[in-house]
Amino acid sequence: MAVQLTVNDAKRTISAEPEKPLLWVLREDLGLPGTKFGCGTGLCGACTVMIDGKTVRACMTPISAAAGKHVTTIEHVAATPVGKRVTEAWVELDVPQCGYCQAGQIMSATALLTAQPKPDADAIDAAMRGNLCRCATYLRIRKAIQSAANAGSEGAKS
Amino acid sequence: MSRSSTLNRRAFLTVALAAGTAVTFTADMALAAGTKTKPVMLNAFIRIDANNRVTIGSKNPEIGQGIRTMLPMLIAEELDVDWSQVTVEPTLANEALYGPQSAGGSRSTPVNWMPMRQVGAAARQMLLQAAAKAWSVDAASLTTASGQIHHKASGRSAPYSAFIDQAAGQPSPSLASVPLKATSDFKIIGQSITGVDTPDVVKGRAVFGIDVSLPGMVYAAIELCPVFGGTLASMNEAATKALPGIIAIVPLNSGLIPTGPNDAVAIVADSWWTANRARQTLKAQWKTDGLTGFSTAGYEQAAAALHKGEPLKTLVKVGDAGGAMASAAKTVSARYSYPFIAHATLEPQNSTAIFSDGKIEIWAPSQTPAAGGVMVGKVLGLAPEAVTVHITKSGGGFGRRLMNDYMVQVAQIAKALPGRPVKLIFNRADDMQHGFYRPAGWHQFEAGLDANGAIVALKDHFVTPSDKGWPVRAGDMSPVEFPAKFVANVLFRQSMVPTNMPTGYLRAPMSNAMAFVFQGFLDEVAEAGGMDLPELMRRTMGAARAVPLYDRGPVFDTGRARGVIDKVCAMAGWTGRTKGAEGKGRGFGFYFSHSGYFAEIVDITVTQGTRIKVEKVYVAGDIGSQIINPMHAEQQVQGSVIDGLAQAMIGQKIQQVDGAVTQKGFGDFPLLRIDAAPAEIEVAFVKTDVPPTGLGEPALPPVIPALANAIYAATGKRLRDLPLRLGA
Numbered sequence: 001m002a003v004q005l006t007v008n009d010a011k012r013t014i015s016a017e018p019e020k021p022l023l024w025v026l027r028e029d030l031g032l033p034g035t036k037f038g039c040g041t042g043l044c045g046a047c048t049v050m051i052d053g054k055t056v057r058a059c060m061t062p063i064s065a066a067a068g069k070h071v072t073t074i075e076h077v078a079a080t081p082v083g084k085r086v087t088e089a090w091v092e093l094d095v096p097q098c099g100y101c102q103a104g105q106i107m108s109a110t111a112l113l114t115a116q117p118k119p120d121a122d123a124i125d126a127a128m129r130g131n132l133c134r135c136a137t138y139l140r141i142r143k144a145i146q147s148a149a150n151a152g153s154e155g156a157k158s
Numbered sequence: 159m160s161r162s163s164t165l166n167r168r169a170f171l172t173v174a175l176a177a178g179t180a181v182t183f184t185a186d187m188a189l190a191a192g193t194k195t196k197p198v199m200l201n202a203f204i205r206i207d208a209n210n211r212v213t214i215g216s217k218n219p220e221i222g223q224g225i226r227t228m229l230p231m232l233i234a235e236e237l238d239v240d241w242s243q244v245t246v247e248p249t250l251a252n253e254a255l256y257g258p259q260s261a262g263g264s265r266s267t268p269v270n271w272m273p274m275r276q277v278g279a280a281a282r283q284m285l286l287q288a289a290a291k292a293w294s295v296d297a298a299s300l301t302t303a304s305g306q307i308h309h310k311a312s313g314r315s316a317p318y319s320a321f322i323d324q325a326a327g328q329p330s331p332s333l334a335s336v337p338l339k340a341t342s343d344f345k346i347i348g349q350s351i352t353g354v355d356t357p358d359v360v361k362g363r364a365v366f367g368i369d370v371s372l373p374g375m376v377y378a379a380i381e382l383c384p385v386f387g388g389t390l391a392s393m394n395e396a397a398t399k400a401l402p403g404i405i406a407i408v409p410l411n412s413g414l415i416p417t418g419p420n421d422a423v424a425i426v427a428d429s430w431w432t433a434n435r436a437r438q439t440l441k442a443q444w445k446t447d448g449l450t451g452f453s454t455a456g457y458e459q460a461a462a463a464l465h466k467g468e469p470l471k472t473l474v475k476v477g478d479a480g481g482a483m484a485s486a487a488k489t490v491s492a493r494y495s496y497p498f499i500a501h502a503t504l505e506p507q508n509s510t511a512i513f514s515d516g517k518i519e520i521w522a523p524s525q526t527p528a529a530g531g532v533m534v535g536k537v538l539g540l541a542p543e544a545v546t547v548h549i550t551k552s553g554g555g556f557g558r559r560l561m562n563d564y565m566v567q568v569a570q571i572a573k574a575l576p577g578r579p580v581k582l583i584f585n586r587a588d589d590m591q592h593g594f595y596r597p598a599g600w601h602q603f604e605a606g607l608d609a610n611g612a613i614v615a616l617k618d619h620f621v622t623p624s625d626k627g628w629p630v631r632a633g634d635m636s637p638v639e640f641p642a643k644f645v646a647n648v649l650f651r652q653s654m655v656p657t658n659m660p661t662g663y664l665r666a667p668m669s670n671a672m673a674f675v676f677q678g679f680l681d682e683v684a685e686a687g688g689m690d691l692p693e694l695m696r697r698t699m700g701a702a703r704a705v706p707l708y709d710r711g712p713v714f715d716t717g718r719a720r721g722v723i724d725k726v727c728a729m730a731g732w733t734g735r736t737k738g739a740e741g742k743g744r745g746f747g748f749y750f751s752h753s754g755y756f757a758e759i760v761d762i763t764v765t766q767g768t769r770i771k772v773e774k775v776y777v778a779g780d781i782g783s784q785i786i787n788p789m790h791a792e793q794q795v796q797g798s799v800i801d802g803l804a805q806a807m808i809g810q811k812i813q814q815v816d817g818a819v820t821q822k823g824f825g826d827f828p829l830l831r832i833d834a835a836p837a838e839i840e841v842a843f844v845k846t847d848v849p850p851t852g853l854g855e856p857a858l859p860p861v862i863p864a865l866a867n868a869i870y871a872a873t874g875k876r877l878r879d880l881p882l883r884l885g886a
């Protein structure tokens with residue numbers, strides 16, 4: 001079956017079984033391995049991408065459900081102003097350790113700051129609790145989100 | 159250590175630049191298009207190009223410990239270049255050329271601290287010699303800075319790149335005597351340097367093992383016998399093979415990792431998702447005779463029964479513990495335990511290989527890639543030269559990737575499909591159910607105190623899982639567990655419970671369990687003696703001195719131990735054991751492991767009687783004279799602390815029923831999530847004048863007893879079994 005969708009602003013046509021998860025289409029068919037496989041059951045968040053601006057678990061999303069939609073992955077998230085601020089804050093604070101969870105973390109953080117530009121500490125934890133980090137970079141994830149939020153409000157002022 | 163001290167200088171320094179040879183760290187790296195002049199390799203680790211850009215080979219596996227950044231920092235420091243001039247590239251696995259290339263035991267810092275600096279310093283000397291010849295001046299009159307050579311008297315200056323061809327032909331100075339910088343001249347060591355892979359990670363461009371992509375690559379899923387040690391009886395091969403996309407079914411059994419029968423079947427397809435899904439149709443049947451009696455419940459019952467009887471053997475006997483116990487003013491006894499746990503790296507085990515023309519090339523997220531290559535050669539019957547191992551980034555290691563089961567498996571699959579690259583990936587359940595687990599253990603303690611609360615006698619009956627009559631891997635107990643060397647009458651004895659569980663080293667192996675049981679029990683002893691644990695530690699250790707632990711090898715420096723204990727107490731404003739108001743409590747723990755001294759204090763609040771919230775953790779550590787990359791050091795400590803809290807308080811326990819592990823993923827083996835992470839982890843390093851040691855592990859152990867002791871302070875409940883649980 002052929003599925004048409006937009007991935008990182010480019011139109012793509014995929015021929016795959018309709019139930020093949022978006023995660024494996026990205027990794028195997030579209031050459032976008034930045035989105036990671038951690039569990040395949042929706043519990044770790046390593047595979048987080050955005051569909052039409054909302055985060056989804058790509059491991060649980062059949063490609064048929066993405067037909068006609070806009071998918072954004074880690075490879076392209078910095079194209080949005082919020083995504084750019086988030087990735088810059090991530091580098092500035094050197095958030096990653098092994099780095100494996102970080103694509104998912106950045107996608108979730110970008111979605112959070114897009115919906116809620118000034119989240120408080122509890123809102124950050126609530127929004128990020130679906131993204132596991134086995135290396136436990138959580139303290140820096142919190143800081144980087146706050147720093148990206150602050151950079152955003154400065155940007156708005158100037 | 160022996161490996162590093164015998165690193166011969168030929169290996170490091172005489173990678174000759176034969177004309178026309180490609181100068182590369184990795185077999186497949188092509189020189190950038192448009193480069194007119196070839197970069198020149200000064201030694202196995204350093205390449206400098208015509209634009210004075212310095213490429214440094216980073217030899218050790220990166221598993222999140224920051225080593226890919228740190229080792230090149232050491233080289234760049236002594237080469238005397240600016241970090242901004244440096245590009246870092248991973249090297250191949252080749253221990254004859256690069257020296258030890260493993261990530262384990264927090265050994266990379268002590269093993270490489272001098273050799274990597276010497277490599278940089280030697281290359282600098284070669285450049286100086288070349289410049290001295292070119293300018294006809296004495297090399298001693300030359301100075302360097304930022305990758306430039308200066309001759310003060312004549313005012314001449316030139317970049318390193320002006321001398322690279324001549325430098326490569328200079329004789330190599332002796333590594334042992336090459337002059338090194340004084341600490342006060344360090345410009346890179348001691349700076350917080352951003353991880354070299356961080357910019358790629360945030361763009362999704364960093365290549366982990368699972369991301370390796372080769373033209374024409376196919377994918378393998380693996381069906382492993384759920385019961386450890388079982389063999390394949392039958393399978394529905396034809397039905398699976400007939401499915402669309404399926405390329406091959408490959409039965410596997412290396413017999414090497416783990417040793418003995420460990421049958422599996424690989425399903426190879428044009429997509430991993432297809433291969434993994436097809437497993438349901440394979441209907442593999444296994445022969446598991448004599449193996450299904452192993453279970454968690456069985457181990458626990460057996461350990462309890464063994465604790466009621468006489469121990470099997472004596473590990474340590476000093477003085478007369480029985481006599482001293484009988485005449486002690488007070489005795490304390492308690493039983494502690496911890497379960498099997500899994501490493502649960504976020505990147506599942508995987509590896510990629512291509513076998514052709516009697517040679518194999520393999521890409522492995524391994525902590526011991528060279529050792530894995532040896533195993534691959536062994537299982538395929540190949541000479542060492544026929545095995546090339548590429549070291550990839552690993553999505554976490556924690557000791558799981560010291561074992562190279564996935565390398566051997568993918569090699570067997572690749573051999574069955576000559577000429578086709580194949581990538582093997584475990585799914586999450588495979589990863590959880592086919593690990594090399596931290597072994598469980600059970601301790602029955604008894605301590606005797608004199609009228610002043612000093613420990614006069616200490617007994618432990620340790621029950622450990624065993625295989626063929628020996629404690630399993632990582633199931634040993636050190637005969638010098640603190641306070642064994644500081645008590646006049648000690649008796650440590652051991653019994654064993656047979657298991658079929660493969661076990662292995664998990665971050666701070668042995669220590670992650672021993673710290674909990676010993677420091678937890680000592681908190682009880684301190685209370686019985688009318689003091690707090692820091693005070694019991696100080697009194698038991700006595701004056702500052704180096705106490706040998708064995709006939710040779712590591713010593714325990716009571717002054718350094720005291721240094722971190724006093725430091726953390728000052729940081730936290732520790733005022734002794736106090737029951738805090740409204741469910742608040744704080745606890746203390748100390749542990750010495752991997753040459754590092756760590757003391758930690760945990761502040762918690764218990765709400766609704768059973769919910770434990772860790773508010774803040776204070777950490778004081780001593781790993782020697784130098785913190786090489788302070789930002790990464792803090793990361794390691796924070797990560798270790800949260801790792802320890804995860805082991806302690808969120809229900810991590812691997813359980814076995816009928817010989818097989820029942821946990822399938824993060825639902826039944828949870829990892830700590832962000833909302834359970836402490837608000838703050840305050841870290842301080844006490845510096846003492848000894849060469850720096852590693853930091854991947856030693857900050858983990860003390861946090862576990864510190865948490866248990868905090869729970870006691872807050873609630874009056876002694877929790878003596880991991881995972882800690884308040885309430886039913």
Ligand code: FES
Nearest residue numbers: 038039040045059
């Ligand atoms: S891989 Fe999708 S949530 Fe874990």
Ligand code: FES
Nearest residue numbers: 098099133134135
């Ligand atoms: S950085 Fe390693 S899992 Fe998050």
